[in-house]
Amino acid sequence: MHQLTNTFEYQRITSLLKAYFGMCKFKVVCMLVITAWVGLALAPQSDKTLLSQIMSLLGIGLLSSSAAAINHVVDREIDKKMVRTRDRPLATESVSVSSAIMFASTLALFGYVLLSIFANQLCALLTLAALVGYAVVYTLLLKRATPQNIVIGGLAGAMPPLLGWVSETGQLGAEPWLLVMIIFAWTPPHFWALAIARKRDYEKAEIPMLPVTHGDEFTKLCVLFYTILLTVICLLPYLVGMSGWIYLLCSGAVNVAFIYKAAKLIKTKSLEYAMRVFYFSIWHLLIVFVALFVDKAFI
Numbered sequence: 001m002h003q004l005t006n007t008f009e010y011q012r013i014t015s016l017l018k019a020y021f022g023m024c025k026f027k028v029v030c031m032l033v034i035t036a037w038v039g040l041a042l043a044p045q046s047d048k049t050l051l052s053q054i055m056s057l058l059g060i061g062l063l064s065s066s067a068a069a070i071n072h073v074v075d076r077e078i079d080k081k082m083v084r085t086r087d088r089p090l091a092t093e094s095v096s097v098s099s100a101i102m103f104a105s106t107l108a109l110f111g112y113v114l115l116s117i118f119a120n121q122l123c124a125l126l127t128l129a130a131l132v133g134y135a136v137v138y139t140l141l142l143k144r145a146t147p148q149n150i151v152i153g154g155l156a157g158a159m160p161p162l163l164g165w166v167s168e169t170g171q172l173g174a175e176p177w178l179l180v181m182i183i184f185a186w187t188p189p190h191f192w193a194l195a196i197a198r199k200r201d202y203e204k205a206e207i208p209m210l211p212v213t214h215g216d217e218f219t220k221l222c223v224l225f226y227t228i229l230l231t232v233i234c235l236l237p238y239l240v241g242m243s244g245w246i247y248l249l250c251s252g253a254v255n256v257a258f259i260y261k262a263a264k265l266i267k268t269k270s271l272e273y274a275m276r277v278f279y280f281s282i283w284h285l286l287i288v289f290v291a292l293f294v295d296k297a298f299i
Contacts, residue, residue: 019089023072023089025068031285033061034290035161038179038290038292042293056123056164057167059114060127060167062107063112064131066111066131067104069100069104070104071134075139076090079091081205082202108128115167119166122166122170123170126163130159133153144208147210150192151188154187154188155184161179164176178240183285185233189223192219193265194274195211195219196219196220197274199212217266223277234252235248246291246294247288250288251287254287257284
């Protein structure tokens, strides 16, 4: 009996930890931290130690995780209606709202303190502003109000490269805004491809995503437009001297592939292909930012 009790307790604790970990959207946060790391790496050299840089990235990650947890709280009723999100911890009530808020607040506090100590106050304030932009402005307001929610709200999710740069330099500059623009232009085709594939979910949840309000065909045209815009923006780091040929060739290749897939999306009604475009867009962003880092490191 004692062994069974211990086994049950272990399973309960494991399940609870998994639920809290799930609220952090770990894969998304990892991508954000990678882009912040690239912004940090491209910044002018400073006297920051490796420990300070790691702690700064951890602070950005903690505040990003806090924003993700708040998103779970705000969207819990919507999540219950959607197949893609109905198993989330708040939707299944495996974690209480009060516990989730306390968890998000703790992550935000630790993240802010780390940035204040190891980075600088400007970076801490900008990261906190990005949290508010995503968790409140986008999730609570824009997501429910306009089909342009992803376009307008995408700025908050595009901030990590700027945050990485500011954590190193303590000041804003024109160069990191080019990296922000890349993610800003990448966000609409990334999310709209998913929205096409999950249109019924958004209809059921009464979320005015572009495919719901304007139809799939118009959305696909918008996806193609933004992939072309993204390709143009991706040229800018090379044109202003931030990067060299390695970045130009790698980003050029994946951008051409993205345009091809977006054009093909217009001609197909396959929801599965829309999801393939969505997954490709994730690899696209990763390749672009890794290419920026590699180019900086070896050229």
